[in-house]
Amino acid sequence: GIQVEQSPPDLILQEGANSTLRCNFSDSVNNLQWFHQNPWGQLINLFYIPSGTKQNGRLSATTVATERYSLLYISSSQTTDSGVYFCAVVRRGSTLGRLYFGRGTQLTVWP
Amino acid sequence: KAGVTQTPRYLIKTRGQQVTLSCSPISGHRSVSWYQQTPGQGLQFLFEYFSETQRNKGNFPGRFSGRQFSNSRSEMNVSTLELGDSALYLCASSYLRGARTGYTFGSGTRLTVV
Numbered sequence: 001g002i003q004v005e006q007s008p009p010d011l012i013l014q015e016g017a018n019s020t021l022r023c024n025f026s027d028s029v030n031n032l033q034w035f036h037q038n039p040w041g042q043l044i045n046l047f048y049i050p051s052g053t054k055q056n057g058r059l060s061a062t063t064v065a066t067e068r069y070s071l072l073y074i075s076s077s078q079t080t081d082s083g084v085y086f087c088a089v090v091r092r093g094s095t096l097g098r099l100y101f102g103r104g105t106q107l108t109v110w111p
Numbered sequence: 112k113a114g115v116t117q118t119p120r121y122l123i124k125t126r127g128q129q130v131t132l133s134c135s136p137i138s139g140h141r142s143v144s145w146y147q148q149t150p151g152q153g154l155q156f157l158f159e160y161f162s163e164t165q166r167n168k169g170n171f172p173g174r175f176s177g178r179q180f181s182n183s184r185s186e187m188n189v190s191t192l193e194l195g196d197s198a199l200y201l202c203a204s205s206y207l208r209g210a211r212t213g214y215t216f217g218s219g220t221r222l223t224v225v
Contacts, residue, residue: 033213041148041199041219048213086154088214097142097205098167099214101154 002027002091006102013077013109021072021105023087031090032063034072036083037104043086046072077109113138115204115217123223129190132220136183136204143185144214145177148199157200160185189222197224 003026013019025032032050035043047054047061049070054061058077063070074081084106088099116135124130136143145157156169160179177187183204189196199221203214 031213035216041201041221043201043203043216045213045215088154097144097159097161097214098156098169099144099146099154099203100156101146103153 002029002089002100004087004089004100004102006085006087006105008105009103010106011108013107015078015109015111017077017109018073018075019077019107021074021085021087021107023070023072023102025068025070025087025089025100028068028092029065029089030092031099032070033088033099034061034070035086035088036081037086038083046085074107077107079109079111082107082109115202115215117200117202117217117220119220120218121221121223123225124192126192126194126224128192129188130192130222131186131188132200132202132222134185134187134202134204134217136185136202137215140204140206140215141183142205142207143179143183144203144205145185145187146201146203147171148201148219149197154201157187192224194224197222 005024034046049063051065058075060073084104086104088101142161144159159167163179174190179185199219201219202217205214
């Protein structure tokens with residue numbers, strides 16, 4: 001398989017603060033996604049970003065595929081940003097559509 | 112465009128029973144994957160179906176099975192339930208097996224085995 005490590009495991013912020021979440025992976029990938037799991041359990045797709053940089057409102061993500069890591073930036077955090085953030089990858093060269101997940105970063109934003 | 116629909120949302124079953132969970136993918140998506148999420152093991156891959164064929168299977172016992180219908184809807188079945196099967200079961204769909212656009216997940220089925 002492929003190892004996916006996320007850091008930090010827990011992050012506590014006050015509303016308005018910025019944060020950076022990191023995802024390291026052990027092999028080349030052809031698919032990398034960031035998800036936010038809401039309190040009801042649904043995984044919300046934030047970014048599909050196997051390489052490069054994308055932005056969506058207060059969120060942005062960068063994947064440096066050659067160095068096997070991805071970063072998720074959250075600016076001006078809000079209480080609704082709370083939840084668990086997961087990084088998931090599909091190994092490059094794999095013809096099988098299997099996502100490997102990290103253990104997630106639990107983000108808590110206080111008002 | 113409707114998202115991925117999983118039913119039921121919640122289930123309580125007794126040890127030894129069997130259960131069937133359903134997943135309807137986004138219209139036009141042909142790939143459906145299933146994942147189990149527990150606090151201890153995190154998110155683990157169960158299996159993937161594409162064009163009605165199981166293409167990949169994770170490291171789960173044979174009690175876990177699934178199928179996909181011609182309309183791409185998928186079901187998974189767990190027989191002889193054990194307490195450890197209590198988990199959130201998530202289904203994901205994609206058009207090209209995750210390529211180019213990634214996977215979209217449903218809201219999940221929360222199974223409790225008592």
